Amino acid sequence: MSTATTEARALDPGVAPARYARGWHCLGLADTFRDGKPHRINAFERKLVVWAGADDKLNVLDGYCRHMGGDLTQGEIKGDNIACPFHDWRWGGDGKCKEIPYARRVPMRARTQRFETAERNGQLFIWHDPEGSAADLDILPPELPDVLTDAYTDWSWHTKEINGSHCRELIDNVADMAHFYYVHFAFPTDFRNVFEGHTATQYMSSKGRPDMGQGGYGDENSTLKSVATYFGPAYMINWLEVDYKGFVTEVILINCHLPTSPSSFTLQYGISVKKPEGLDEKTVQYIAERYTESFGTGFLQDVAIWENKAPVQNPLLCEEDGPVYQLRRWYEQFYVDQAEIKPEMVDRFEFEVDTTKANEYWHAEVAENLRRRADEDAATSVEA
Amino acid sequence: MGLFAPTRQETVEDQRLYLDGRLREIACLDCLAKVKVKKNSEHHTAVQWTDVALGHCQEFARLSGQPGGRPVYETCSRLMASIDRAVAEGELEVGAQDGY
Numbered sequence A: 001m002s003t004a005t006t007e008a009r010a011l012d013p014g015v016a017p018a019r020y021a022r023g024w025h026c027l028g029l030a031d032t033f034r035d036g037k038p039h040r041i042n043a044f045e046r047k048l049v050v051w052a053g054a055d056d057k058l059n060v061l062d063g064y065c066r067h068m069g070g071d072l073t074q075g076e077i078k079g080d081n082i083a084c085p086f087h088d089w090r091w092g093g094d095g096k097c098k099e100i101p102y103a104r105r106v107p108m109r110a111r112t113q114r115f116e117t118a119e120r121n122g123q124l125f126i127w128h129d130p131e132g133s134a135a136d137l138d139i140l141p142p143e144l145p146d147v148l149t150d151a152y153t154d155w156s157w158h159t160k161e162i163n164g165s166h167c168r169e170l171i172d173n174v175a176d177m178a179h180f181y182y183v184h185f186a187f188p189t190d191f192r193n194v195f196e197g198h199t200a201t202q203y204m205s206s207k208g209r210p211d212m213g214q215g216g217y218g219d220e221n222s223t224l225k226s227v228a229t230y231f232g233p234a235y236m237i238n239w240l241e242v243d244y245k246g247f248v249t250e251v252i253l254i255n256c257h258l259p260t261s262p263s264s265f266t267l268q269y270g271i272s273v274k275k276p277e278g279l280d281e282k283t284v285q286y287i288a289e290r291y292t293e294s295f296g297t298g299f300l301q302d303v304a305i306w307e308n309k310a311p312v313q314n315p316l317l318c319e320e321d322g323p324v325y326q327l328r329r330w331y332e333q334f335y336v337d338q339a340e341i342k343p344e345m346v347d348r349f350e351f352e353v354d355t356t357k358a359n360e361y362w363h364a365e366v367a368e369n370l371r372r373r374a375d376e377d378a379a380t381s382v383e384a
Numbered sequence B: 001m002g003l004f005a006p007t008r009q010e011t012v013e014d015q016r017l018y019l020d021g022r023l024r025e026i027a028c029l030d031c032l033a034k035v036k037v038k039k040n041s042e043h044h045t046a047v048q049w050t051d052v053a054l055g056h057c058q059e060f061a062r063l064s065g066q067p068g069g070r071p072v073y074e075t076c077s078r079l080m081a082s083i084d085r086a087v088a089e090g091e092l093e094v095g096a097q098d099g100y
Ligand code: FES
Pocket: A065, A066, A067, A068, A069, A070, A084, A085, A086, A087, A088, A089
């Protein structure tokens, strides 16, 4: 036998990073934290306390009091400060202890870890950097004009805990053309990536598969134009133009996450729909709910894969795959010290996938599925 | 360092193959930009820019001057034309190797 053989390939699981990404992380809708109570957020393998003081400003501190370790998330808001349930030490949003009601003076060293906060598009962000750098306001996600005005529906916001995967699995989606057919039941007709600086973008057009009849991407009556950009490591804005039987709707989908451990993260997604003109409020709400549901389904389709897959540091690619290695190189910039960022991690990279061959095959497969189903239907109706 | 360190020597070679393999330097015919390009098919193109190349590109400079700045999805049509020209003149080979 002269056939060339190669050795069986091994999956390299890699060694998970020892730190969490630098950058802005979204904690959720800002107003949900303005109910006069302290809130607990799990992130970066720790507990954080979030509260709004009497001044309405949102603050985020490490969740444990520096006095004797009391749980500040179970404390009480007093004025602008968070008061510890254990001995009532009062902590300000700047991380300093402002008052110890039973003491003559506050020790100078009474300072805890604070996170710089910012609000954008009705959402609360914190800056996370293991090196402790000052927050970089220039790379906050952009303002979305008209969102939160009457022109758009209010954010419909959802949270889901994901266990058993590093959050990088979620990032990989940016470069994954073929999974849109298999996991989300759509034909991706155009697929392009651009990575540059702290952003990674996916441009995609797709059309639903007629053999699945599911919501989300996979509705045969809808075609989709999608631009999805990660602004930093953990926050994506997805601008979608959905054409449903000629009726075009603009949808903004937020997809963000908070890493909670090396193998878990909290996924959050939010949807705001541009209200189509000439429709009454009730119909608009109905449309918004349908889109929320169907994109929610889309995330669950991914989650089912993540929860069962193996981590792979050495994916084997074919011609029709997107630039997974380049995407990961881009993503790595958030896991190294700022001084260690290499030019190629942030240099502009463009990649256009040729989807011709894939769509030829997929259309034939779908036609075959439909034919088989028609035959089965015919057979059952004869039996009946 | 950094993210997911490989545990196998072969992975480092894969990284080299997928990140740098078959990238050819292409010079823009209209400006001083030099980029690295790989082309698996007529429709597929990968373009690796550098900071310096980006700085040379007139088209990008013009786009940056717009209100709101340069949209990241815009590419340089002159560079794209230069790539097509390189293909036509046989300077840039089109086709994948072992599927990539
Ligand atoms: S532990 Fe918080 S006040 Fe004592």
